[in-house]
Amino acid sequence: MTNPYKGSIRRAHRIKDEQGMKRSYLKASLAALGLVTLLAWLALIIVFYVAHQPWLAGVTLVLLGVATWIYISPRFYAWRYVVPGVMAAMIFIVLPMAYTLVIGFTNYSSSHLLPFQRSTEVLLNRTNSTGEGMAFTLHQDGNKYQFAFTSDDDKYYISEPSALNKEVRLKLQSVTTLPFAEDSALPLRKIIELEAPIKNVIAVTPEGNELRMSSMRRFSMMKPAFSRNADGTLTDNSSGKILKADMAGGYWKYPDGTNAEPGFRSYVGLDNYIQIFTEKRFLEPFGRVFTWTISFAALNTLFTFGIGILLATALNWDALKYRNFYRMMLFLPYAVPAFISIPVFRGLFNENLGEINMVLDMFFGVRPNWFSDATLARSMVLIVNTWLGYPYMMIISMGLIKAIPNELYEASALAGAGPLTNFFRITLPLIARPIAPLLIASFACNFNNLTLIALLTGGVPDYLDTSVPVGATDLLASYTYRIAFQDSGQNYALACAISSIVFLIVATLAIVNLRLFKVNSSNQ
Missing domain, CATH: 1.20.58.370 (MalF N-terminal region-like)
Structure with a gap:
């Protein structure tokens, strides 16, 4: 079966x-x-x-x-x-x-890019010309090249054929006459093409003197500019002076205090932080920027939240027609990327050709200096960032308002309360607690809003009474960027020290945010 x-x-x-x-x-x-x-x-x-x-x-x-x-x-x-x-x-x-x-604990800058060992090697590799030298011609032999030298006292030397790839030491041989035809020497154009590999050639005379290329037609006797001593110091061979490494300053120093370039990186401890809070040239601009950064973050958070919750309240009105259309249109600023919107606003606020000034001039006869006046520039920054940020607050507020029971508004209507009473007695108190962490997060985000400043104003108008590049609209993030990449000294270490301070502030805000979120979660 x-x-x-x-x-x-x-x-x-x-x-x-x-x-x-x-x-x-x-x-x-x-x-x-x-x-x-x-x-x-x-x-x-x-x-x-x-x-x-x-x-x-x-x-x-x-x-x-x-x-x-x-x-x-x-x-x-x-x-x-x-x-x-x-x-x-x-x-x-x-x-x-x-x-x-x-x-942040170093002196890293454009003047102190190299580590100590590399900076020392650069000094030891430097050479000085003694002025003595010989004219040369170059002759090609297949894939190899042969040098012919003529000294100032009409002595002749030739080298063995050699490839010009890496550093080459050529031992010269003394001859009575040069064994080359007059037209066999490579032209100047070819010498220029081979300049880089020729500079790697060291010609050694029978007497032991070393010569290097000093011009397109001449080799000169070169001697090391510096030599290392047994105790770790350096000697300037031209003057005989002793150089000592200043680890705190990041330079090899002569006895009279003159620095020998290039400098080197070294650890300076808390010097950068001390500079920020003690030296006038850093403290004053830092204080101005810090005050404006706090004000900008607080005002922008207030404006975006205020406009967002008002629009959310209006859009939740049942009698409002075409609510979906209004929501879509009000959401558009959030849908367009900031790196597109901000340059558009920069053009709109242009003092000469911008549409905003054209309209103001047409109706009121004024053309504000948006990028020249500090107060107007800051107002422009707040206007643009409020435009970019209110849709986020509007969306969050709409969701929170939807969670409020309708019975509360019905009871309020029976008691004769109006829209303002409902807003301040019901809507705002009930959404204040859950939205508080988001407001702190918005404050922290605006605290580091480098994109807005970089694309809209670049920090202008600049202060004229400071030695570091800083402007009236600079936030701490843009101020740090300008010190690191736009200042003549390019002080990366100081910029990193300021970044560390900003990190501590934002980290504190994050901790407060987490605490508030934890409290809200436990209360719910």
């Missing part, structure tokens, strides 16, 4: 086999992906090490080892889903912030 379930059993086994094959393929694909990722990270570690970043390479290697152990060990199976997020937070948040904090 045949089994009626035989076909079903075969299909079940076939499906099971197919699922097993799919799982095997998936495991093999994940293993291959993991292997490729591992090799990529190992290559990155090698790149860090070759770039003379041993600490970064070591930390990356340790993190890679921990992540690999978690993924291959069954004991840490649950951690496999956490590792990507933790690694992303470490790479994109913790590491940049730590790097910024570290730079």
